[in-house]
Amino acid sequence: MALQAIKGFNDILPPATTTWRWVENTFHQLLSSYGFGEIRLPIMEYTELFSRSIGDDTDIVEKEMYTFSDRSNRSLTLRPEGTASVVRAFIQHGLAAAGDIHKLYYVGPMFRYERPQKGRYRQFYQLGAEVFGEEDYHQDAEILIMLARYFHVLGVRSAKLNLNSLGCEKCRPAYRQALQDFLRQHDGQLCTDCRRRLGKNPLRVLDCKRPDCRNIVAGAPKILDYLGADCRAHFDGVTRLLDGAGLDYQVNPLMVRGLDYYTRTTFEFLAGDLGAQNAVAAGGRYDRLVEELGGKATPAIGFAIGMERLTMLVDSASVPGSAPFIYLAALGEKALEMLYPLLHALNQEGIGTVLNYRQKSLKNLMKKADRIKVEYTLIVGDQEMEQGAAILRNMKTKEQQSIPLNTLFASIREVFNGHQNN
Ligand code: ATP
Numbered sequence: 001m002a003l004q005a006i007k008g009f010n011d012i013l014p015p016a017t018t019t020w021r022w023v024e025n026t027f028h029q030l031l032s033s034y035g036f037g038e039i040r041l042p043i044m045e046y047t048e049l050f051s052r053s054i055g056d057d058t059d060i061v062e063k064e065m066y067t068f069s070d071r072s073n074r075s076l077t078l079r080p081e082g083t084a085s086v087v088r089a090f091i092q093h094g095l096a097a098a099g100d101i102h103k104l105y106y107v108g109p110m111f112r113y114e115r116p117q118k119g120r121y122r123q124f125y126q127l128g129a130e131v132f133g134e135e136d137y138h139q140d141a142e143i144l145i146m147l148a149r150y151f152h153v154l155g156v157r158s159a160k161l162n163l164n165s166l167g168c169e170k171c172r173p174a175y176r177q178a179l180q181d182f183l184r185q186h187d188g189q190l191c192t193d194c195r196r197r198l199g200k201n202p203l204r205v206l207d208c209k210r211p212d213c214r215n216i217v218a219g220a221p222k223i224l225d226y227l228g229a230d231c232r233a234h235f236d237g238v239t240r241l242l243d244g245a246g247l248d249y250q251v252n253p254l255m256v257r258g259l260d261y262y263t264r265t266t267f268e269f270l271a272g273d274l275g276a277q278n279a280v281a282a283g284g285r286y287d288r289l290v291e292e293l294g295g296k297a298t299p300a301i302g303f304a305i306g307m308e309r310l311t312m313l314v315d316s317a318s319v320p321g322s323a324p325f326i327y328l329a330a331l332g333e334k335a336l337e338m339l340y341p342l343l344h345a346l347n348q349e350g351i352g353t354v355l356n357y358r359q360k361s362l363k364n365l366m367k368k369a370d371r372i373k374v375e376y377t378l379i380v381g382d383q384e385m386e387q388g389a390a391i392l393r394n395m396k397t398k399e400q401q402s403i404p405l406n407t408l409f410a411s412i413r414e415v416f417n418g419h420q421n422n
């Protein structure tokens, strides 16, 4: 049997890649306009970076990491997410110069050993961003409004914001205790993972996807009732700005997210039309993480968007076209020799052009041209060579016109310019 790609690792082929590139380019533009700079990160890190940041009790660290030893027996891991690496780079390169705000964004593949299904793969792509050094709730709202704007530009209308606050190290202990007391009363009905996590990290139980656990959790104490004055004011500040911007959202006091490092604002954008894997983007504040990883205490907030899920929501018809402008249909040897220089001359002029080499049937050529979605086809066969004029066919209107062979370049350029101005 021929070799296959690894299970859960996908090839992304045209025309899907056209949508991907547009989604990425739009992200680059939007993030640049909000003052973010791009960071390119390594695909692998020392395993410790992820276990220390994401948390030992999370699904990701417990069972989803691609971890292996290199030839010097160091434990390496293919990155399961981007934030840990950005924080590592932020500290390593001393970007934390006092008082500065740093806005960084990234685009690239992540790796998690999960059961492959719709919207869940083992290699998947994220578009993400992090802001360091800003504690103000305006920053949280800026990110949320910017994300909503991004979805709007892409024509994605179904992504709905879910919002919560996880408080800080001051309000968390009382909540943790209340949650633990509650869960202990029901531990017989919890799954084995949750029973184990209950003692050490009860907030993890809120993130369990098993129906039985979800039923119990629905009646659990809510973190929002335990927020201290500062965290409450921060949360109210965020919702006030979202209201002001006319952004719809739902407060979900049981959302904790699958990573341990979050504080205060946490959020998910959910899209009903995605089915079971409905989170298209997620993120939140992590005001303690930089310090925990050995840097100077620095407030921070970030998000990551799942590329596969996002592109599923994008209507490919709304993607700006990138097809060549004209198909040169050479029917015969002489026509080919004449059209070959035109292929390069037109492309050099910025007029997207393709040429066929050994095709004899006009019908097949037209089918090909249709499939590529060119605007025009230029047909030159033996008869056209004899008569000294080619046929230019508008693929949409099916109108045809005759153009002299000795003015082909100028005529096509004229048609192209006219098309551009329309
Ligand atoms: P989920 O609850 O869907 O498993 P998560 O909490 O694990 O998501 P994050 O770690 O916050 O997700 O990642 C951010 C986004 O990346 C998700 O909202 C999703 O769109 C995407 N994502 C996460 N895991 C995968 C995966 N295995 N395959 C494809 N996309 C993914």
Ligand code: MG
Binding pocket: 258
């Ligand atoms: Mg997950």
